[in-house]
Amino acid sequence: MILSALNEYYQRLAECDEVPQYGFSREKVSYVIVLNEEGDIKDVADIRRTSGKKATPVSIEVPSPPKRASNIEPCFLWDKTSYVLGVSAKGSDRMAREHEAFKSTHFRLLAGSEDPGLKAVNLFLKNWSPDQFCPPHFKEEMRDANFAFQLDGHKQYVHERTAARDLMSKVKKNDDATEGRCLVTGVYGPLARLHPAIKGVNGAQSSGASIVSFNLDAFTSYSKSQGENAPVSEQAAFAYTTVLNHLLRRDEQNRQRLQIGDASVVFWALSENVGAAMAAENAFALLLDPPTDDGQETAKLHSILEKIAQGRPLSDVNPDLDESTRFYVLGLAPNASRLSIRFWHTGTLGVFARRMAEHYQDLDIHPRPWKTEPAMWRLLKALAVLGKTENIPSKLAGEMTRAILNGSRYPRSLLTGALMRMRADGDVSGLRVALCKAVISREYRLNANRSQTEEVPVSLDTENSNPGYRLGRLFAVLEKIQRSALGEKLNATIRDRYFGAASSAPGSIFPLLLRNAQHHLSKIRKEKVGLAKALERDVSEIIDGLGSSFPRSLRLDDQGCFAIGYYHQSHSRLNQKDSGEIEASHNEGEIA
Numbered sequence: 001m002i003l004s005a006l007n008e009y010y011q012r013l014a015e016c017d018e019v020p021q022y023g024f025s026r027e028k029v030s031y032v033i034v035l036n037e038e039g040d041i042k043d044v045a046d047i048r049r050t051s052g053k054k055a056t057p058v059s060i061e062v063p064s065p066p067k068r069a070s071n072i073e074p075c076f077l078w079d080k081t082s083y084v085l086g087v088s089a090k091g092s093d094r095m096a097r098e099h100e101a102f103k104s105t106h107f108r109l110l111a112g113s114e115d116p117g118l119k120a121v122n123l124f125l126k127n128w129s130p131d132q133f134c135p136p137h138f139k140e141e142m143r144d145a146n147f148a149f150q151l152d153g154h155k156q157y158v159h160e161r162t163a164a165r166d167l168m169s170k171v172k173k174n175d176d177a178t179e180g181r182c183l184v185t186g187v188y189g190p191l192a193r194l195h196p197a198i199k200g201v202n203g204a205q206s207s208g209a210s211i212v213s214f215n216l217d218a219f220t221s222y223s224k225s226q227g228e229n230a231p232v233s234e235q236a237a238f239a240y241t242t243v244l245n246h247l248l249r250r251d252e253q254n255r256q257r258l259q260i261g262d263a264s265v266v267f268w269a270l271s272e273n274v275g276a277a278m279a280a281e282n283a284f285a286l287l288l289d290p291p292t293d294d295g296q297e298t299a300k301l302h303s304i305l306e307k308i309a310q311g312r313p314l315s316d317v318n319p320d321l322d323e324s325t326r327f328y329v330l331g332l333a334p335n336a337s338r339l340s341i342r343f344w345h346t347g348t349l350g351v352f353a354r355r356m357a358e359h360y361q362d363l364d365i366h367p368r369p370w371k372t373e374p375a376m377w378r379l380l381k382a383l384a385v386l387g388k389t390e391n392i393p394s395k396l397a398g399e400m401t402r403a404i405l406n407g408s409r410y411p412r413s414l415l416t417g418a419l420m421r422m423r424a425d426g427d428v429s430g431l432r433v434a435l436c437k438a439v440i441s442r443e444y445r446l447n448a449n450r451s452q453t454e455e456v457p458v459s460l461d462t463e464n465s466n467p468g469y470r471l472g473r474l475f476a477v478l479e480k481i482q483r484s485a486l487g488e489k490l491n492a493t494i495r496d497r498y499f500g501a502a503s504s505a506p507g508s509i510f511p512l513l514l515r516n517a518q519h520h521l522s523k524i525r526k527e528k529v530g531l532a533k534a535l536e537r538d539v540s541e542i543i544d545g546l547g548s549s550f551p552r553s554l555r556l557d558d559q560g561c562f563a564i565g566y567y568h569q570s571h572s573r574l575n576q577k578d579s580g581e582i583e584a585s586h587n588e589g590e591i592a
Contacts (some may be wrong), residue, residue, distance in 0.1 A: 002344055003184045003212075003232065003240045005328050009268050010239035016274065019246050022238050023168060025064045025196070026245075028057035029078065030145040034152050037116050039123025042152045044137045059249075062148065063159055063168050064238070067194050068207070074102040076109070076168055077121065077159035078148040086130035089143040099130070115163035117151040124149075182233035184240070192237035200248030200257075201264045203334035211332075211339050212237075248332075255285040259389070260376050261397025263331035263342040269349065270326045279320035280327060280349045287356040289375045298372045305373075308357040314350065323350030329405060331398060342398040345405045355407045362438040362445075365564070366459035367571050369430020376400060382431040383417040393417075409446055415439040415560050422563060423500030433567040436560035443557070456561065460568040462541070467551055468558030471506050472565025474542045475499070478513050479570070481535050484528070485520035495566075503562040507552040514539075 013019040020026060034043040048055040066073040072094070074083050079102060082088040086099030103125045110122040132138075149158040158164055180191050197208020212230050232240075247256050247266035258265045267288070269280040283304060291297045303317050314321040327349050331342035345352075360373045377389070380400065384391040399411040418432045441456045457464055464470065479494050494502075494513060502509045517539070524532040554562060 001346075002330065002341070003236065005270070005346070006240035006243050007184050007236050008270055009328075010243040012270065012274065012277070013243060013246065014239075019242055020061045020064075022235055023064055024061050025242060026059045026249075027062050027065065027078075028146060029060050029062065029148050030057040031142060031147050032150045032157065033084075033124070033147055034150045035120040035124050036152045037120055039120045039125075039127055041124070041137055044142075045150070057146065060148070060157070061160075062157075064196065067197060072098055072101050074098070074105050077106075077157075077164060078146060080146050081133075081143055084147045085128070085133055085138075087133045087143055109167060113163060113167070115161060117149070117154070117158040117161045118163055118167070120151055121149050121158055180231045182231060182236050184232055184236040187233060189233050189235075191231045192234045195232065195237040196241040198241055198244050198248070198332075198339060200245060200250060201332050201334055201339055202259055203262060204339060205334075205337055209334065209337055209339045211341070213338055255289070256281060258289050258375075258377070260331070260401055261380055261389075261392040262394040263333050263397050263401070265329065265331045265401070267327065267329045270328070271322065273320075273322070275320045276322045276325050279318055280322070280325040283314065283318070283321055284327065284349065284352060284356075287353060289377075290372045292372055301373065304353065305357050305360060308354055309361070314353060321349070323348060323353070325349040327352055329401075331401060333394065333398075343402050343405075345402070347405075352405060355405055358407060358442075359404045359438070362441045363434045364458055365430065365434045365437050365567070369434065374431060374434075376404070379431060379435055382429060382435070383414070383421055385421075403442075410439045410442055412439070412556070415556060419503070419556075419559055419563065423503075426496040426499060428495065428499065428563055428566055428570075430567065433563050436563050440557050440560050440564075456564060457568070460572050464565075465545055466558065466561050466565075467546060468503075468554050468561035469565035470542050470545050471502070471510070471550070471554070472562035472567075473569035474510070474539065474546075475502050475513075475562070476566045476569035477535060477538045477542065478517050481517045481520045481524070481539075484531060484535070485523045499566075503554060503559045505553050507550045510550045 010019060014021065030046070030048050032045045032047055033041060034045055036042050046055070047058055047060075049058050050056075062078045063076040065075045065079075078084075080088075082090075082095045082098045083102040084099075086096060088095045106121065106125055110118045113119060113122070150156075151158060159168075178191050178193070179189060181188050182191070195210055195212050198204075198210065199206075199208040201209060212232065244266070247254075247268065248264060249257070256266055256268060265288075267281070267284060269277040269284070271277040271280070286297060286301045286304065290301050300317070304314065307314060307316050314323055325348060327347055329343070329345040329352075331344070333340045333342040363374070363379075376397075380392045380397055381387055381389055383396075393413070396411060396413055396417065400414060402408070403410045414435055418435045422428050422432055437456050437458075444454045444456065447454075457469070460473075461469075475494070475498075482494055483490065494516075498509055498513065502513070521532050521536060524535070
């Protein structure tokens with residue numbers, strides 16, 4: 001299913017010339033050796049792109065490289081300096097063997113060619129010796145870079161010439177290849193023994209990794225080895241790996257790739273209407289990874305979410321959007337020399353858009369701690385130790401993505417992780433509280449046996465009777481009392497010292513906090529009578545709804561509600577005012 005969908009997507013992109021044709025790939029090349037027809041060097045052109053102070057190689061379409069590990073196998077009409085020129089910064093014995101392999105392969109393939117470009121390369125290799133690697137044409141920084149060839153006076157590279165392409169098609173033809181029926185296309189033909197490498201997955205080998213791979217005798221069955229175990233034609237293997245490398249490319253313009261934990265996530269759409277597919281991909285990119293600094297894109301996102309909430313079609317946002325467009329989401333994670341499928345989801349744009357909208361609705365909390373809805377990676381980063389992406393639990397990222405795209409319950413470890421981080425560093429951030437709300441809200445919504453009164457408030461709800469929520473509100477008021485009495489520049493407040501204990505075992509902590517609060521209130525009364533009365537009224541109102549005693553402990557959901565209540569109360573209008581405003585408004589009878 002995955003390979004078939006990728007192969008189909010390749011056909012769409014190939015028709016638009018967005019991916020290389022069969023036998024070619026996009027590789028990073030830094031320099032081009034410009035030759036005259038006699039094979040002499042006229043120039044060595046630096047084609048790197050300069051961005052700031054650093055020059056970076058450009059990605060150009062070249063004949064597909066062979067799959068190399070420890071073997072010596074040259075590329076056709078391009079390669080790194082150890083192969084093309086026989087020089088390398090490492091200077092190993094292998095370097096001479098690589099250069100010799102490059103020369104002997106091209107002598108064999110280019111012999112008898114009448115094409116001026118191919119003849120020039122052949123003559124160059126016959127006359128070249130590694131000791132010629134010196135100024136004015138060559139510099140030390142060029143060692144180990146990729147080089148291609150060009151004939152002087154011609155814009156195209158030598159490997160792009162018609163004669164070179166015809167020759168390459170003969171080179172690619174493998175008369176020894178096993179033939180069989182392709183599992184992807186159903187066509188009978190040559191089967192790929194080794195599939196091209198997939199690059200761009202975070203944490204995987206830089207040389208590339210594989211989804212389909214058999215390299216041990218234990219995988220041999222019924223005299224079938226390597227690629228014969230999962231018969232995929234050479235063309236289908238090229239198609240799915242080429243389009244995956246295209247989706248995984250690290251490019252600022254590429255919005256079809258996203259990193260969520262250790263999973264490199266790619267997505268694409270398929271439709272008979274290319275415009276509808278592209279519009280679907282752009283819309284889903286907005287939903288999956290909202291921009292943080294683009295007002296126009298943020299407005300588009302809000303428009304999409306608003307239309308979904310109203311039950312209106314996405315075509316109201318963009319006429320090209322078709323909710324029936326087929327959509328695919330693939331998450332890949334590193335696993336030694338192979339890739340693991342972290343998750344794979346298929347559906348329609350309409351289904352995925354509604355599930356993303358439900359996710360943001362579950363997260364919604366007031367006041368909102370964001371200007372734009374947070375992407376999944378931002379939420380997961382809020383749970384990571386020291387806020388580092390590499391500390392995100394790999395399993396959690398996959399489980400959270402599955403929950404969002406399937407519309408199922410969030411993993412409970414999201415709630416546990418948010419509470420643990422708040423206890424560990426005392427940072428009751430909006431993102432962490434929003435995650436607590438999302439987990440509990442979805443649990444209530446999907447629980448068929450739930451009470452109608454069970455719901456998590458979006459904003460401050462003074463009538464909410466959940467003990468955890470009310471205790472969180474009380475904790476916020478007690479912290480406000482402490483700050484008002486001792487000043488805002490405290491080294492540590494009760495949140496830093498008691499948040500974890502108060503949210504898990506309130507029966508043993510709140511009596512102590514209330515006793516201390518009385519001392520703080522007596523100090524406040526001497527300076528700001530109105531503020532003291534307002535704070536006392538808040539404490540009484542909250543405690544009146546708790547019953548006769550504080551609960552000895554709170555279950556996990558109520559601990560999450562504790563954080564939500566704390567967030568709502570600490571960001572309420574009353575707590576946002578400074579002390580002078582509170583006292584003045586109280587004296588004028590304006591506080592409700």
